[in-house]
Amino acid sequence: MRQPNSTPTAELMLRETASQTAGPYVHIGLALDVAGLPERDEEIWNRMAWPEAEGEHIEVVGTVIDGNGDPVRDALLEAWQADARGEYRPEFDLEQPFNGFGRTATTAEGASEWRLETIKPGAVTRGDGRVMAPHINLAIFARGVNIHLQTRLYFEDETEANAACPVLNAVESPARRQTLIARREEADGKVRYRLDIRLQGDNETVFFDF
Amino acid sequence: MQNANKRFVERDRDWHPPAYAPGYKTSVARSPSQALVSLQAPSASELTGPDFRQLRMGRHDNDLLMNFREDPALAGSAGLPVGERIIMFGRVVDQFGKPVPHTLVEMWQANAGGRYRHKKDGYLAPLDPNFGGVGRCLTDEQGWYRFRTIKPGPYPWGNGINTWRPAHIHVSVMGPSISTRLVTQMYFEGDPLIPICPIVQTLKDPEAVETMIGRLDMARSRPMDCLAYRFDLVVRGELQTYFENQ
Numbered sequence: 001m002r003q004p005n006s007t008p009t010a011e012l013m014l015r016e017t018a019s020q021t022a023g024p025y026v027h028i029g030l031a032l033d034v035a036g037l038p039e040r041d042e043e044i045w046n047r048m049a050w051p052e053a054e055g056e057h058i059e060v061v062g063t064v065i066d067g068n069g070d071p072v073r074d075a076l077l078e079a080w081q082a083d084a085r086g087e088y089r090p091e092f093d094l095e096q097p098f099n100g101f102g103r104t105a106t107t108a109e110g111a112s113e114w115r116l117e118t119i120k121p122g123a124v125t126r127g128d129g130r131v132m133a134p135h136i137n138l139a140i141f142a143r144g145v146n147i148h149l150q151t152r153l154y155f156e157d158e159t160e161a162n163a164a165c166p167v168l169n170a171v172e173s174p175a176r177r178q179t180l181i182a183r184r185e186e187a188d189g190k191v192r193y194r195l196d197i198r199l200q201g202d203n204e205t206v207f208f209d210f
Numbered sequence: 211m212q213n214a215n216k217r218f219v220e221r222d223r224d225w226h227p228p229a230y231a232p233g234y235k236t237s238v239a240r241s242p243s244q245a246l247v248s249l250q251a252p253s254a255s256e257l258t259g260p261d262f263r264q265l266r267m268g269r270h271d272n273d274l275l276m277n278f279r280e281d282p283a284l285a286g287s288a289g290l291p292v293g294e295r296i297i298m299f300g301r302v303v304d305q306f307g308k309p310v311p312h313t314l315v316e317m318w319q320a321n322a323g324g325r326y327r328h329k330k331d332g333y334l335a336p337l338d339p340n341f342g343g344v345g346r347c348l349t350d351e352q353g354w355y356r357f358r359t360i361k362p363g364p365y366p367w368g369n370g371i372n373t374w375r376p377a378h379i380h381v382s383v384m385g386p387s388i389s390t391r392l393v394t395q396m397y398f399e400g401d402p403l404i405p406i407c408p409i410v411q412t413l414k415d416p417e418a419v420e421t422m423i424g425r426l427d428m429a430r431s432r433p434m435d436c437l438a439y440r441f442d443l444v445v446r447g448e449l450q451t452y453f454e455n456q
């Protein structure tokens with residue numbers, strides 16, 4: 001039976017459903033608290049690690065900046081990362097101390113920062129045996145973003161691992177690689193990494209296709 | 211080594227809307243001007259993704275007629291949202307037609323008057339005290355998902371002097387990995403606002419627009435109760451490489 005709203009291609013394969021912007025009200029669907037809606041039994045949000053989780057506990061924060069240099073105040077971000085040993089653990093369960101997936105949003109007021117509470121991921125070995133420096137995969141959804149943008153957050157203090165990372169090195173311009181590297185701060189006894197994501201213009205963040 | 215032999219069909223970025231689509235004005239300052247960097251050797255970072263089978267869902271999470279009812283004890287039509295009652299359902303499959311079971315499908319929408327229950331929506335149409343506008347569910351073994359809701363209304367927005375969004379429901383699907391992640395919108399078959407919407411027009415290929423249109427399905431409509439719209443979601447196809455070549 002033909003898919004009613006899908007189109008076969010010459011390669012006898014269906015076409016992917018086309019993307020559309022998540023729009024300004026994305027919070028209603030994916031960030032209920034931000035929208036002002038009551039939360040359900042369990043929500044997917046920005047606390048990815050609880051104290052029992054193995055690894056270095058960190059906070060990751062940043063902004064999203066548009067081509068005019070203004071903060072994007074309605075962005076939703078999704079994070080996907082390995083555990084402290086460098087293994088991806090797909091089972092999402094809020095009963096366990098660590099989940100590799102989280103969501104966050106920039107705030108409508110004030111500094112307009114997004115924030116994740118997590119652990120620092122371990123290095124991940126690629127299929128070809130090469131080791132990628134510790135990183136968090138980020139997807140950005142927002143009004144005006146027609147298909148989500150995919151980037152990675154790396155850690156400033158992983159100097160050697162970063163220098164050897166095959167993905168960072170796939171970015172030809174060394175200056176552009178710097179757009180992926182979060183700066184380490186320490187505040188209130190917490191380790192915090194900061195990464196500002198620039199959608200366009202000076203120091204535009206590197207976005208990936210995969 | 212994790213997933214050494216797995217990959218996904220390349221995403222056709224000419225099929226999807228481009229980042230820069232000036233007819234949709236907000237995209238102008240929010241679109242990267244540099245080229246995307248292609249990752250030729252996929253790793254577990256892209257080939258894996260969250261599995262939400264353990265996420266605890268409420269009884270009415272996929273029933274928008276019930277999940278924001280002021281008083282759940284009310285009987286009959288008391289306390290139900292205003293609007294055309296509909297079933298929105300479909301199948302999540304990959305590009306090879308293989309069902310995607312147990313994957314998270316989320317949706318959100320305006321009420322029958324075209325107003326979102328969101329702090330930032332100040333449209334004239336009133337909020338409906340019995341309608342929240344959010345749903346979620348997991349697909350079953352065969353990739354099917356289903357929501358019960360009301361048909362959202364069209365609404366004006368500030369892109370042009372007199373621009374209106376066609377009635378639409380936002381839909382989010384995860385699929386087997388973060389490579390298959392997709393957020394889209396379902397439009398309703400026959401809506402005259404579809405071809406004149408600047409957001410729909412971000413797509414270059416009319417065939418791509420067809421993938422976003424929910425079809426009236428009389429067979430699955432419930433007599434004397436509600437109409438049904440079918441909306442299948444197609445995510446990137448998963449490939450296995452059976453032969454070692456290195």
